[in-house]
Amino acid sequence: MFGKIQKETVVSVHKPVEFRVIDQDELALELDVENLAKQAAREDKPISGSLSPDANELKFQEDLARRAFQSGNRVKQSLSDLRDSILNTSITKEASEIEQMTSKFESQIVSNLNSKLSLLKSMEDDYRQINDDINHFKKTNGLRRSASYPPSHxxxxxxxxxxxxxxxxxxxxxxxxxxxxxxxxxxxxxxxxxxxxxxxxxxxxxxxxxxxxxxxxxxxxxxxxxxxxxxxxxxxxxxxxxxxxxxxxxxxxxxxxxxxxxxxxxxxxxxxxxxxxxxxxxxxxxxxxxxxxxxDDEYPKYGKIVRDREQLKEDITGEKESFYDEFDELHEELDSRLDDIYESVILTSKRLNSYVNSIENQQSAYNSYIVHLQNCLNYVVTLYRDINSNERSDPSPAYFNSSQLSISSEQNFMVEFVDTRNDLLETKEKLAIAVPRIKSELFSIKETYHSKINEACKL
Incomplete structure (x- = not known):
């Protein structure tokens, strides 16, 4: 009779970008550091007077910078997704639905109440008519006792x-x-x-x-x-x-x-x-x-007319109970919906915190990964220079002992987002107070319309 209330559940899962730990010895083998260092040493390269890294070192730097850049792009996409998730995380709809719950309940009841009251009124009129007929029948036939008949044949x-x-x-x-x-x-x-x-x-x-x-x-x-x-x-x-x-x-x-x-x-x-x-x-x-x-009753037709009246009375009681059940069912659905909405608000609050923490953790993890890549670069460059110095006949360049290569820090970015955690927390706290109040109002509305049904038909 009433429109069925649909329950909505929003689930959002964020998978952070993971960074593979690089084994420095395996990296050295992958970049062929030892062979390149010995080959350059046999040619006494880089020359003793060189002031900047040679092509091999720049190659090492380029390889690790490429890894940093690729990881940075993945992190950018992840942080962008998180920022969009934060932007789209809101409990405005839930708060609005909670506040409108009482008016929605009452409007749904009222929309069906008139037809119910009309039906009960018609049945009550029929009952009173049959009761008048019974009184007339008893008076006409000189009966003063109640009818006696089996409840079923x-x-x-x-x-x-x-x-x-x-x-x-x-x-x-x-x-x-x-x-x-x-x-x-x-x-x-x-x-x-x-x-x-x-x-x-x-x-x-x-x-x-x-x-x-x-x-x-x-x-x-x-x-x-x-x-x-x-x-x-x-x-x-x-x-x-x-x-x-x-x-x-x-x-x-x-x-x-x-x-x-x-x-x-x-x-x-x-x-x-x-x-x-x-x-x-x-x-x-x-x-x-x-x-x-x-x-049937020992007086002809007396039992039938009384039985018809009692059957109508049972029908009226059944209709009233049916109306009560419909109101109660709607009330239970709305009451359950209130619990579901507030639970959704709590989950949304936790999810928002998770998004914000994920941004901070993702940035921190990326910065740690850049440090890791820098350490890997330092390792292979140092290994290259040590082998080169030991294998060459000329003195090694002075920058071998003083200069270190670095990975560009362009990817160490910060994502801009609006932190709505405080606003959401404030709304959640207001709803925590509103939900018990609205539950009480829903119950009062249900009882009020139960009373209206009773007043409309007091049989």
Whole structure:
């Protein structure tokens, strides 16, 4: 009925740039420092009067500067991504949704409330009309008591069905002797007889309730119907007894024999089993009358009209409970949504701190890597000069002992970003106070509209 609230989860993962530690001895082998140094020494290069590094040293410098430059580009991209993440990290949307939660809850309830109240009002009017009809019915028929009726007819019809099966099984044994199909055929015959016997008894009991009617004519008619029905059932069961006895004499002509003997004398039955069959039929006939009489209130139509009223009352209660459940479900969704939003705010705050720390750590790691590269350059240059000095015949240049190459520091940059951690922390603290208040307001709104539903229909 209400629009389902969608939960949103924002996940952001930053993977920092990692720098491989360079083994200085492996680097020396990779750059072929020893061979280049010996080769230059054999040619007494660089010459003793040289004031600047030779081509080999510049090659070493260029290789490590290239590594620094490539790493710097990767760091630039990483820091740029972090800066964009910081720029896009905000809880403004969450804060706005939290503040609008109460108005959203109330608007969603109100949008459906009028139709609910209209339905309840209509059902309440119907209830009052039925109640007036009951009062009129009681006054017209001289009733002062409450109606008495079974809550359901399932038990009554179940018992009648059991009685039908029981009578069919018992009578089936008696009819089995004269049936070509044995016990199965006997039960089939007995079932038809039992169904007719019980049906007549049930209908008799149902109309017997009219003996309690305020109308004298209807009361007399009910007694007349009972007398006729009992007479008919007695005659019917006696005829069935004659038929059962005739089956034992001549199964093929049992019907005609039964009619003839019934005409000669209604009580001229000599077989004990046939009299037992008659007794069983009359007992179940009486049971059916009793169940038909008790199918509803003893005063005709009184139970039905009261039952209709009570059913409508249950329907009204069910509708009210349904409305409560809808309000409660929406309240629970919004309450849960509040928790989810605030949890998202906490995670966003942590994520922002992580972004800022990552910038600082990334810059620090890059600066440390540049120092590492500088140390590697110093190592290979020193190794080159030592080998060159030991292998040459001329004195080594003076700059071997004083001058060191360096890696350009152009890549040691700082990224500019707006640090919004304090603003976000302030907003988070405000929301920490607002969330319990809004939860309380949501609960109050729910209870208010529960009361409105109760006031609209007080049944």
């Amino acid at each position: 399932v038990l009554t019809f179940s018992l009648l069905f059991i009685a039908l099966i029981a009578e069919s099984m018992l009578n089936g044994v008696f009819f089995a002797e004269g049936s070509d199909s044995g016990l199965v055929g006997g039960i089939a015959i007995a079932f038809v007889i039992s169904f007719f016997n019980i049906s007549v008894g049930f209908i008799t009991g149902f109309f017997l309730r009219y003996k309690n009617h305020i109308s004298r004519a209807k009361s007399i008619f009910a007694y007349f119907t009972l007398i006729v029905s009992i007479t008919f059932s007695t005659v019917f069961n006696l005829l069935v007894g004659h038929y059962r006895e005739a089956l034992g004499i001549d199964p093929d002509n049992a019907k005609s024999i039964a009619v003839d003997r019934f005409s000669e004398g209604i009580l001229t039955i000599y077989d004990v089993q046939s009299w037992l069959l008659i007794a069983i039929g009359l007992v179940f006939f009486g049971f059916a009358i009793f169940k038909g009489y008790k199918i």
